[in-house]
Amino acid sequence: MPELPEVETVVRSIAPHVVGRTILRAELRSKRVTRTGFSAAETGLGGAKIEGVRRLGKQIFFDLDRGILYVHLGMTGKLLWNAEPSKYARALLELDNGVLIFDDVRQFGRFEFFEALPEALSQKGPDALNIDFETFHSRLKQRRGSIKALLLNQSFIAGVGNIYADELLFGARVHPRTPIARISTARARVIHRELLGVLRAAVELRGSSISDYVDAEGIAGEFQQLHRVYGRAGKPCPICGAPVKRTVVAQRGTHYCPRCQRV
DNA sequence: ATCTATTCCTGGCTGC
DNA sequence: TGCAGCCAGGAATAGA
Numbered sequence: 001m002p003e004l005p006e007v008e009t010v011v012r013s014i015a016p017h018v019v020g021r022t023i024l025r026a027e028l029r030s031k032r033v034t035r036t037g038f039s040a041a042e043t044g045l046g047g048a049k050i051e052g053v054r055r056l057g058k059q060i061f062f063d064l065d066r067g068i069l070y071v072h073l074g075m076t077g078k079l080l081w082n083a084e085p086s087k088y089a090r091a092l093l094e095l096d097n098g099v100l101i102f103d104d105v106r107q108f109g110r111f112e113f114f115e116a117l118p119e120a121l122s123q124k125g126p127d128a129l130n131i132d133f134e135t136f137h138s139r140l141k142q143r144r145g146s147i148k149a150l151l152l153n154q155s156f157i158a159g160v161g162n163i164y165a166d167e168l169l170f171g172a173r174v175h176p177r178t179p180i181a182r183i184s185t186a187r188a189r190v191i192h193r194e195l196l197g198v199l200r201a202a203v204e205l206r207g208s209s210i211s212d213y214v215d216a217e218g219i220a221g222e223f224q225q226l227h228r229v230y231g232r233a234g235k236p237c238p239i240c241g242a243p244v245k246r247t248v249v250a251q252r253g254t255h256y257c258p259r260c261q262r263v
Numbered sequence: 264a265t266c267t268a269t270t271c272c273t274g275g276c277t278g279c
Numbered sequence: 280t281g282c283a284g285c286c287a288g289g290a291a292t293a294g295a
Contacts, residue, residue: 001287001288001289074289105273106287145266162287251269253288
């Protein structure tokens with residue numbers, strides 16, 4: 001489940017291979033992940049030069065000399081460098097020095113060529129690794145609902161998904177269902193600190209590999225070994241020993257310690 | 264305007 | 280061994 005740390009790891013691992021290179025040929029195989037159409041994408045990408053690759057939240061942008069290649073990994077998306085294409089290879093980019101494969105079993109991901117980026121894609125919130133407390137707090141005060149739903153909302157901040165939302169709320173000792181209106185400035189400060197702390201630690205360990213996430217070289221992350229609540233229902237809380245609970249918040253499986261995290 | 268529920272996908276797991 | 284049924288969830292979309 002690629003979230004900010006996993007996407008950051010992917011971008012870091014592909015950048016050295018692709019930046020400055022030319023796309024000789026593009027082959028699109030999935031209508032689902034390429035909604036703008038096969039031929040438009042193949043024509044637009046063929047011959048293009050990759051000037052850079054960057055990340056905003058979970059979105060990946062390849063800046064081309066003639067447009068933008070937009071990639072979102074969704075749930076099971078991978079960008080693999082010089083790998084043997086599996087039956088789930090949805091797009092292949094043949095560069096002048098190798099092949100970049102977009103592999104996505106469930107096709108929740110996106111792989112699209114745009115001459116100019118559509119409004120909807122550029123309207124995300126600030127990147128979760130690049131948000132200072134004042135910005136975080138002022139944006140928080142304008143919202144309602146539960147804190148977890150807000151953290152998952154990419155227009156609030158971009159990059160947090162289900163795993164890191166649970167982990168950072170545990171670190172902040174805040175119950176995922178806590179109404180935003182009940183969060184004090186001091187609490188907000190702790191949440192912000194944990195947001196940056198958890199994401200930075202996860203980037204250091206090259207992300208979390210829960211099911212099949214790997215970087216461009218096929219290397220798994222290691223942060224899952226440090227998960228304190230996510231996927232640990234029934235196991236003891238690492239702080240107090242109480243069994244970690246699983247519930248549903250914002251339509252997502254949610255893990256928390258009922259003793260350490262109070263509403 | 265905002266928030267919540269539904270839908271898309273398919274492999275993996277559970278239980279009969 | 281086979282298979283139905285359920286689960287995982289990012290984000291667009293529809294609905295409240």
